Amino acid sequence: MKVFGIRLPGMSSLLIWGLLWEIFGRSGLSFFVPPLSDVIATLFEVIGTPAFQKALYETGYAFVAGVFFAVSIGIPTGILMGKNRLLDELLLPWVNIFLSAPLTALVPVLMVLFGFGMKSIIITTTLFAIWIIILNARAGVMQINRSLVEMAHSFGATPWAAFTKVYFWAALPEILGGVRIGIIRAVKGVIIGQLLISIVGFGALFELYSNNFLMSHFWAVLLVLFAMAFTISEVLAYLERRVSYYAAKR
Amino acid sequence: MLQTDNPVQDLPAGHGHSVASSNSSANAVSVRNVSKNYGTVEALKDLSLEFPKGQLTSLLGPSGCGKTTLLKIIAGLLEPTSGEIEVDGRSVDGPGPDRAFVFQDFALLPWASVLRNVSFGLELRGVAKSEREDIAAKYIADVGLAGFEKSYPHELSGGMRQRVGLARALSVDSDVLLMDEPFSAVDEQTRRKFQEDLLSLVANENKTFIFVTHSIEEAVYVSDQIAILLPRPSRVSDIIRPSGLREKDSRSIRRDPEYLDIVDEIWESLRSYVE
Numbered sequence: 001m002k003v004f005g006i007r008l009p010g011m012s013s014l015l016i017w018g019l020l021w022e023i024f025g026r027s028g029l030s031f032f033v034p035p036l037s038d039v040i041a042t043l044f045e046v047i048g049t050p051a052f053q054k055a056l057y058e059t060g061y062a063f064v065a066g067v068f069f070a071v072s073i074g075i076p077t078g079i080l081m082g083k084n085r086l087l088d089e090l091l092l093p094w095v096n097i098f099l100s101a102p103l104t105a106l107v108p109v110l111m112v113l114f115g116f117g118m119k120s121i122i123i124t125t126t127l128f129a130i131w132i133i134i135l136n137a138r139a140g141v142m143q144i145n146r147s148l149v150e151m152a153h154s155f156g157a158t159p160w161a162a163f164t165k166v167y168f169w170a171a172l173p174e175i176l177g178g179v180r181i182g183i184i185r186a187v188k189g190v191i192i193g194q195l196l197i198s199i200v201g202f203g204a205l206f207e208l209y210s211n212n213f214l215m216s217h218f219w220a221v222l223l224v225l226f227a228m229a230f231t232i233s234e235v236l237a238y239l240e241r242r243v244s245y246y247a248a249k250r
Numbered sequence: 251m252l253q254t255d256n257p258v259q260d261l262p263a264g265h266g267h268s269v270a271s272s273n274s275s276a277n278a279v280s281v282r283n284v285s286k287n288y289g290t291v292e293a294l295k296d297l298s299l300e301f302p303k304g305q306l307t308s309l310l311g312p313s314g315c316g317k318t319t320l321l322k323i324i325a326g327l328l329e330p331t332s333g334e335i336e337v338d339g340r341s342v343d344g345p346g347p348d349r350a351f352v353f354q355d356f357a358l359l360p361w362a363s364v365l366r367n368v369s370f371g372l373e374l375r376g377v378a379k380s381e382r383e384d385i386a387a388k389y390i391a392d393v394g395l396a397g398f399e400k401s402y403p404h405e406l407s408g409g410m411r412q413r414v415g416l417a418r419a420l421s422v423d424s425d426v427l428l429m430d431e432p433f434s435a436v437d438e439q440t441r442r443k444f445q446e447d448l449l450s451l452v453a454n455e456n457k458t459f460i461f462v463t464h465s466i467e468e469a470v471y472v473s474d475q476i477a478i479l480l481p482r483p484s485r486v487s488d489i490i491r492p493s494g495l496r497e498k499d500s501r502s503i504r505r506d507p508e509y510l511d512i513v514d515e516i517w518e519s520l521r522s523y524v525e
């Protein structure tokens with residue numbers, strides 16, 4: 001973006017929104033919205049506390065574990081669905097239902113099944129992320145150029161070689177796209193899981209802050225979460241762009 | 251000079267003067283009574299055809315007459331509904347190292363460099379990396395792409411990509427080269443250059459070429475033998491051997507009376523199917 005002939009760095013518009021927030025906060029119109037400067041000051045204060053670090057660790061753990069299961073189960077399942085008609089017919093309706101289902105409503109059920117702890121949160125995270133990963137891996141495999149498959153076959157590729165040297169790479173742009181959206185959904189999953197279960201991680205922290213009306217603490221933690229989710233998504237988008245040069249040319 | 255056998259269901263044995271087809275070892279590939287149905291569509295019906303060793307045979311015919319189907323059956327990529335394929339006297343029922351395919355749409359790995367693409371056939375056959383890259387580099391130079399080893403397919407023109415596909419097929423050094431309309435995606439100048447290159451390839455490499463095209467001129471220009479296929483029920487309607495053209499200089503073939511006669515004759519026999 002250019003203003004008065006000067007090139008502004010990306011996302012400079014955030015400054016304007018930050019300024020509006022500061023003004024709104026200072027006007028004292030709402031107790032629930034403290035000025036941004038207060039929030040940022042609190043942020044640095046909070047980041048050092050053991051409570052925050054514990055929450056961060058627990059959340060990170062649930063997130064990584066949840067994403068790990070979603071990716072390691074989702075990608076092979078999607079690839080198999082893309083290659084096997086029968087499996088596809090069997091699973092596709094379920095994948096589509098779960099993709100659009102309000103998964104939040106499932107969390108109480110998970111709590112009953114798996115208890116009020118980490119396990120339920122990890123499963124929630126996985127459930128948020130996995131469906132889109134499956135669908136994208138499936139789409140990636142289904143759009144593979146038939147003549148690439150025939151080429152591998154005609155040069156005598158074993159099924160394993162065809163899979164590792166052709167199928168996987170041909171589907172990689174779609175797979176990574178699915179993983180990126182899946183991970184963004186996993187961020188939602190891990191937070192929603194914690195909020196509903198609310199005795200571990202940021203869920204516990206939010207509970208603590210909002211019960212004690214510590215509004216700038218509340219916003220500070222929220223800012224951290226938003227920034228983390230955004231960073232993760234940008235890193236993945238960058239990786240995706242690095243392989244997408246060939247996505248259009250297959 | 252022009253030899254035609256018509257009809258050819260009871261195949262060539264002895265008709266063509268240039269090839270001793272009666273001796274089965276002179277045929278690199280034999281197609282025996284092959285039929286292929288796609289559901290209710292009869293793509294090929296009881297088709298037989300011999301491909302003499304070391305020569306280029308074109309499959310020529312209107313769109314949808316089953317040329318690609320026949321080529322893929324020979325390649326082992328498609329199962330015939332009935333009938334059999336013999337390569338070098340042995341019956342085959344799948345792809346093998348004795349045949350290599352050049353794809354109409356190139357079928358290059360977009361994520362791999364030219365060098366890796368050309369050596370990919372050898373890679374799948376388990377040839378060690380340094381050895382296969384040496385072989386690939388030689389064929390890359392042969393097809394005129396030296397200096398582009400590290401380029402990626404999307405950085406190449408259509409003609410260059412087709413050369414990569416050709417180099418890949420050549421580098422596995424199989425006896426039979428199957429080419430499905432290999433020049434249809436390139437411009438006319440490149441196409442003519444490719445046709446000349448193909449002639450010298452046939453002359454220099456001791457390989458059998460099976461070449462699908464729907465250009466009459468191209469078929470007459472490059473072929474030792476032209477099999478004309480007609481649509482449903484698909485069969486070989488005619489085999490033509492432009493025997494006198496081989497000795498001519500590749501530049502003057504297009505002005506040769508025999509060349510022009512054959513082009514005319516093929517057009518006469520095909521025109522009724524196009525109208």
Ligand SMILES: Nc1ncnc2c1ncn2[C@@H]1O[C@H](COP(=O)(O)OP(=O)(O)OP(=O)(O)O)[C@@H](O)[C@H]1O
Nearest residue numbers: 288291292293312313314315316317318319320464
């Ligand atoms: N997978 C398929 N399923 C059903 N029918 C098919 C299939 N592939 C080919 N056919 C039919 O078989 C016939 C021969 O097809 P083929 O692709 O071999 O023709 P072709 O001679 O190569 O045509 P073109 O010159 O257009 O490439 C066509 O009528 C086509 O409709």
Ligand SMILES: [Mg+2]
Nearest residue numbers: 317318319430
């Ligand atoms: Mg075809």
